[in-house]
Amino acid sequence: MSAPRKAEFARFLRTETVGGAILLIAAAIALIYANSPWGASYLSLRDFTVGPQSLHLDLTLGEWAQDGLLAVFFFVAGLELKRELVIGELADRRRARLPVLAAVGGVVAPALIALAIGWGTPGIDQAWAIPIATDIAFALGVLALTGSRLPAGARVFLLSLAVVDDLIAILVIAAVFTSTISVLWLLGALACLVLYAYAQHRRITSPWLYVPLALVAWWAMHQAGVHATLAGVAMGLLTRVRPDPGEDEAPAARLEHRVQPWSAGVCVPLFAFFAAGVPLDSSALHAIVDDRIALGIIAGLLIGKTVGIFGTSWLAIRTGFAERPRKLGNRDMFALSVLGGIGFTVSLLVAELALENVGDGSEVDTAKAAVLLTSMVASLVGSALLIRRGRAHDRRAAAELDDLDDDTYATDDADGDKRTGG
Known part of the structure; x- marks a missing residue:
């Protein structure tokens, strides 16, 4: 593939609609594969072990996707967060209040609902965290596809x-x-992060330093017992986002342009492929209905996210503590709040972490199935609301244009009367 075609393909992968579509396709393939007559081979592939045992990295392919590939996704998330905090919307405290408060409300409400419904069930002491996260790629992809007129x-x-x-x-x-x-391993990981921050401060740009440093930091974090994806987000937050004089773009922008296509096109879809392959037959659906943790996940994502995000936003705007985004009304905010119920990537990860040692393992599949089904429902309901709001904005824009035309004609007529003495 030639350089221009590579650049065009990378730009294609950066678009939110494409990233969300690839994610959905990977999950759909996993679901079809796992529920097909060849489902046993899917499990064998997911549980196939590879990696050097001497480094304690003899992990299954599913674990490599969860611990390794998602670290790339979290690195990109760290870059986005750093940019928003330093030069983006979150840099202005007044403008940052609304999304920050909405995010807090969108975390607390689902957690409380999941905890209340699942109270007393084995694993709920950690499973309450499953519905707290919104999937960035999926939610923004749905917005780009159905809410472009907002x-x-x-x-x-x-x-x-x-x-x-x-x-x-x-x-x-x-x-x-x-x-x-x-x-000791944690100190080793922190030493790598300090060296990374120092190299950023010294304006070192060589990948021959950063790539080995990132790998060692990830390995040390994994060995320390802390989830290795945290190494990714930490490095993202330590990356410089302001360009120096004479510099075309800051390292964070360069890295995001280079890494984000790999994250959206390879890392997250592969994680979804290995994480989303759960049974969805009648017995699995029956298990969801009978499982209070799964019901808590569904209610947390669909109701908790919507109520938490919209309710907190409405209260903050009503009290004057935060400002509503320009040209957005309450119905627009409600539609966006529904999209918050798309839990996918991080919710699937937390389901693995929270329930891996609970029962016979079927609890993980049931929780994942609840996440997948609820995320699909949230995306469909959110899409319908966004399309409806888009039409409303189109009608408003057309009405404003008609009013502007009427004012223009009235002004032209008045000027003509003056010129003719009418």
Whole structure:
């Protein structure tokens, strides 16, 4: 493939609609494969072990996708968060209030609902965290596909909300899913991060330093007992986002342009492929109805996310503590809040972490099935609301244009009367 075609393909993968579509296709293939007559071979592939045992990296392909490939996704999320915090919407405290508060509301409400419904069920002490995160790629992909006629503030609000939401989820993963920590390995990972930050400060740009450093930091974090994806988000947050004088773009922008296509086109779809292959036959659907954790996930994502995001936003705007995004009304905010119920990537990851040692393993599949079905429902309902809101904005824009034309004609007539003495 020639250089121009490679650049065009990378730009194609950066578009949110394409990233969300690839994610959905990978999940659909996994579901079809796992529920086909060849489902046993899917499980064999997912559980196939590869990697050097001497480094304690003899992991299954599913674990490599969960611990390794998602680290790339979290690195891109870290870059986006750093950009938003330093030069984006979250840099202005007044404008940052609304998405930050909405994100907090969209985390607390689902967690409380999941905890209340699943109270007393084995595993709920960690499973309450499954519905707290919104999938950035999936939600923005749905917005780009069905909400393109909404004002630009809709995307800014949803992106900022999802970035803060993911940061909270990352902190929850670090706090809740880290049982034993090897201090020496953790110090080694921190040393790598300090060296990374120093190299950024010294304006070093060589990948021959950064790539080995990132790999060692990831390995040390994995060995420390902390979820290795945190190494990715930490490096993203340590990357410089302001360009120097004479510099075309900052390292964060360069890295995002180079890494994001790999994240959207390879890493996240492969994770979805290995994570989304769960049974969806009648017995699996019956298990969801009988499983209080699964019901808590469904209610948390569909009801908790919507109520938490919209309710917190409405209250903050009503009290004057935050400003509504320009040209967005309450119905627009409600439609965007429904998209918050798309839990996918991080929710699937948390389901693996929270329930891997509970019962016979079927609990993980049931929780994943609840996440997948609810995310699809949230995307369909959100899409319908966004399309309806898009039509409303089109009608408003057409009415404003007609009013402008009438004013123009009236002004022209008045000027003509003056010129003719009428």
